[in-house]
Amino acid sequence: MRIAFSAAIYHIWGERNARIHGEPHNHKQALLRRILGCIRDIILFLKLPDEPSSRNFWFAKMLKFPLFTMERPHKECIWVKPDNTVIKLNLDASIVGDNAGIGGLLPNANGILMGLYSINVAPKPIHILKMEAIMHGLLLAKSKGITDVWIEADSMDAVRIINGEFDCPWQAIPMLKKIKVILRDFDKWFLTHVWREANSAADYLSKFDCPCKGMDIESMAILQALLDLVQQDFLGT
Template sequence: MSRNELVRICRSNSIESYLQDSKDVQYCSRDKPLIQFFKLNTNAAIDGDTDGLGGIIRDSSGKEFAAFSVKLPAEAIHVLEMKAILLGARLAAEKGLTYTLLESDSLTAVNVISEVWTCPWKAIPVLADIRDALFCLNNWKLSHVWREANTAADFLSKPTCCIKRVDIPVVDLPIDLLDIIVADSNGTIYPRL
């Protein structure tokens, strides 16, 4: 895809001026999983004394299946990111989702769980719980995703988010979150900032 085509696609997202000012912009979008798979995106956020965890499970069409948003006391960000993955994996297992793609914008959490990096000592108990939760999912894959392609989970992780947990049917989601879900489902391309 040429730069001009990307500028045309991104105009609707009000990012044209950014694209014109930058010559070496990378782009990303949320990839939809194969038909039999569900995709879980998770995130953690720090905001003063209150931290938040958020996650959303969507089907192959991008339609929301379940979501969560949890507030916690302040803690190390790598532990929070792993706790978000844990809550999401438990939710997927509870829903009986055996084909699940898990994504996090925390490279540290993904590499620790994938045994690429050594687990920080504070996160060892969380890692053990994650392994137990993943055992309940028959077919899963964990991967890193850029923050710009993880905006729904980012929204849910904000300590100001007003939902706690939403199951099927997914109703009463904030309009800003619904806008993000629709943009992701339509394959919106985001510049990597």
């Protein structure tokens, strides 16, 4: 559908310019044939991931266009246990409309929570929200006396920015500087990307309407739903 829309806009705009500047122009039927020909040529060299959507399938069937698909490889996503001396920091951020939240947790190698947080914050670009979640998680880990931390975030951009692999957007430079200062207080730290499917507990805590809120949540306020997610991660579900 996006290809069809783009092709239509491109050729209609070209036809409009031709008529404005007095150049030879096409009849509407000829213009339609050019648009359909463009769509067909692109689709012939295109492979869609997985199965086409119902709208794409209907559109292709109506115009008798072939659709070629390719199977997307499946990946096994599990939460990897840290070494006995290392505490993990899993974190996430979410934004819906005018509402945003960040959250994270500090599980050890035995799946025991050393701390967690869930905070409502002002909406920002998602990669900056993820960096804000990292900053709050590091501050919490520092307050718990943790010296070796393995940080996992499901934002590849945030991970690469902090690891120095990407240039930092100017809006996030103040946040990056704060994170770098906090990291100096740890003996060892690692920051890696994790797939969302292996970060479900942090995702739960980041939701704006998460029932448990606060910078450092007391153990008595931890909901069973969250404990179940932590246990599933620990078991490698």
